[in-house]
Amino acid sequence: MPGVYKDMAMSAPRAPEQRFESLVDALREAILTGRYAPGTRLLQEELAEAFGISRIPLREALRRLEGEGLVVISPNKGAIVRPLAPKDVVDLYELRLALESLALRRAAERFVDLREITKTRHAEARRAIATSNLPALFKLDRDFHADIAAASDNPHLVAALGAQWSQIMRVMHAYFQVEMYPEAVWDEHEAIVDALAHGDAGAAVNVLTRHLSESRDAILSHLRARVSV
Amino acid sequence: MPGVYKDMAMSAPRAPEQRFESLVDALREAILTGRYAPGTRLLQEELAEAFGISRIPLREALRRLEGEGLVVISPNKGAIVRPLAPKDVVDLYELRLALESLALRRAAERFVDLREITKTRHAEARRAIATSNLPALFKLDRDFHADIAAASDNPHLVAALGAQWSQIMRVMHAYFQVEMYPEAVWDEHEAIVDALAHGDAGAAVNVLTRHLSESRDAILSHLRARVSV
DNA sequence: CTCCGCTAGATTGTATACAATCTTCTGATC
């Protein structure tokens, strides 16, 4: 019964005007969290039924994700979640370092201070580690790097970093365990924002470089142990 | 008369399997070259008729371009070519410098030599200037920077640079005249690949930094003179 | 036994049709 939302002001979970955006978000989230793993075939009828819609809007959502680089669509073959090889991880981290370094330099110029929020997240991360809450750790990690990106005040940089993060997240969800999230990660986050608060972008970039190398190598060692999807 | 291509092997301009990709390419090209200027409303029925298709595949193409950041679609309002403000130009060039610098460093590590092809393009550019062939100049410029990107051997970097280039190209097509393409541009291209051939990525990045600053400022001075779309 | 060619089922591609929403214009009211 469409149009019913209009009568239940402020109670519907989402306005009907952004139904499509919600659909895309749901699909994207499912891909990012590994529910649809790299290489998975995305059958239109199946997905459409799952979302309670016809194939028309679903196909549009897939095209959007294709444009974002999360899905590959072959004519008359259908859509699959974009595969990721070890070289992709190397290339993505190389790219991400360049982008995030730029964000740090711009954030330093703007005297951004992220120490408080980062400290808070560190505490939350300790609790998440104690309870083996991996999704919470992912979210805290994502929030930190999203803050760095936003601090650049460059929406195009934010978008580019978001695209990188999406790809990296897909690999992490596929190959990371709670044990692979050393608490040193959160110390490094604090070191980065400390340097940033002192306006020392160079030092912040140095820590970031080490931070990303460790993360990349951890992923690669686990990725190479398995077959590349 | 669909299906007719199957009989004319090797003569059809494109295989029917990539009809959709051709549609997206045509739309993208029209946006990049300013035929559909920033802010232009993209009416579905009108475009569908122009391409001789129904609105279904056209809408999918628009969703793809939305994912690529070239189009903005508002629910029940339709699609417009993504607007560009002066700050976008600043942000895009900042981002592009970081990306292209990375590409240069990676190209230097790989001992890539682009001197020959760049010299050839310089000669072609002189002819294009003499005949006031602006589209040719744009293409030569694009080809040069695409070579730099490809030399990085990082497909994700290539994609990110391609996205930047698309946005920049839209501004250039809107505000550039032949007179604004000084021949110094092509000298700088040669200086960049010379430094690259000597493995001096630092020098190459220095020239690139100047090169992009000049290009950006030329665009900004003309953009600010008009109303921002 | 292997390799084709063929058919049936599954899946994708898209034109049509209609519903939902927005926009514009008109005319009434103040």
Place this chain on the structure above:
DNA sequence: GATCAGAAGATTGTATACAATCTAGCGGAG
């Protein structure tokens, strides 16, 4: 004259239906 309600037209959103293509399995030829 300004403002607003309402209707008509324009435009977008999507479900349905069917055509085109692909895939898997089967049977026959070599």
